[in-house]
Amino acid sequence: MRFATFLNAINEDAATDIQVAQFAEVVHGIVYQYMKRNGVDANWGFTNIGDRGRTEPNYELTANLGSIISRMNAEDQLVNPPEWYRPEFMGKLYLVLAKAERGVDKENKTTVKGGIGHMRDSGTPVMVLYMLLEDNPNAFADDRFNSGMKITFIHEFAHYLDEMRTIDTWGIGNVTHSADTSEQDYFSHPKEFQAFYVEAVQQLIDMLKPRVPKWDEFVRNKYFGGGFDQFLTEFMSIFPDDYQLAPKFDKKLKRRIYKLYTELLDRQQQV
Numbered sequence: 001m002r003f004a005t006f007l008n009a010i011n012e013d014a015a016t017d018i019q020v021a022q023f024a025e026v027v028h029g030i031v032y033q034y035m036k037r038n039g040v041d042a043n044w045g046f047t048n049i050g051d052r053g054r055t056e057p058n059y060e061l062t063a064n065l066g067s068i069i070s071r072m073n074a075e076d077q078l079v080n081p082p083e084w085y086r087p088e089f090m091g092k093l094y095l096v097l098a099k100a101e102r103g104v105d106k107e108n109k110t111t112v113k114g115g116i117g118h119m120r121d122s123g124t125p126v127m128v129l130y131m132l133l134e135d136n137p138n139a140f141a142d143d144r145f146n147s148g149m150k151i152t153f154i155h156e157f158a159h160y161l162d163e164m165r166t167i168d169t170w171g172i173g174n175v176t177h178s179a180d181t182s183e184q185d186y187f188s189h190p191k192e193f194q195a196f197y198v199e200a201v202q203q204l205i206d207m208l209k210p211r212v213p214k215w216d217e218f219v220r221n222k223y224f225g226g227g228f229d230q231f232l233t234e235f236m237s238i239f240p241d242d243y244q245l246a247p248k249f250d251k252k253l254k255r256r257i258y259k260l261y262t263e264l265l266d267r268q269q270q271v
Helices: 014-038 065-071 088-092 141-146 150-165 183-188 190-207 213-224 227-236 247-270
Strands: 060-064 094-099 114-118 125-132
Touching: 014 065, 014 141, 014 150, 014 190, 014 247, 060 065, 060 125, 065 088, 065 094, 088 150, 114 150, 125 141, 125 150, 141 150, 150 190, 183 190, 183 247, 190 247, 213 227, 213 247, 227 247
Parallel strands: 094 125
Antiparallel strands: 060 094, 114 125
16 A cells, blocks of 8 residues: 555554554664674675765675565564555665764764665665764674664654655655754654654653553653643653744644544553
């Protein structure tokens, strides 16, 4: 199933939003376990991305996501995917590890942790993660991928899923977080509106996972002890500090959060 337009795709129900966030977290976890077990091994080859690609050691290393999942025998972990998910999605995406210094825009003094795009020659989808800090690509690569890159991975993977499930995802254009784009214009772009929302939902779902009784009670009271207004305030605190939306998307977000609140509240009451 592919949505006719991207804007239709981001008007799904809250249960699907939660599925997307959880699914992205599962995929991240599989890649993390692969890196923890194997490091950046021989299955990560050198690549060339567009006109900035290099072939020097440790600059850009790439591996196919579907191959990683197969090598980990992790297909059975991909449970409860969104209705529109298809297994072939995994085999089409390549993960690219690049040196962190290449993700820094020195002129605008901003750091880009990742991005989604395509190989210039083949059109192959790629997710670039700027995370290699040492001459040795295995130097704490798994730890960096699991901590500093988890949110980035989920954000970029949400972009990728959007591309695969809609017809006009790239037709609506792209936006970059730079000095030439206002914060409001950047965050209000439909693609970023979707990806930042999925990112926030994943972090919330992670906090709601059962741990110890006192912590579980604290989290329940924090998000569900004061009605929707309190939930809205706490949920919005997950977003970046400079997060701001155009009025149209601000209303859309609040409607979407209300659906999330009622879905999660219902689940809490069933526990």
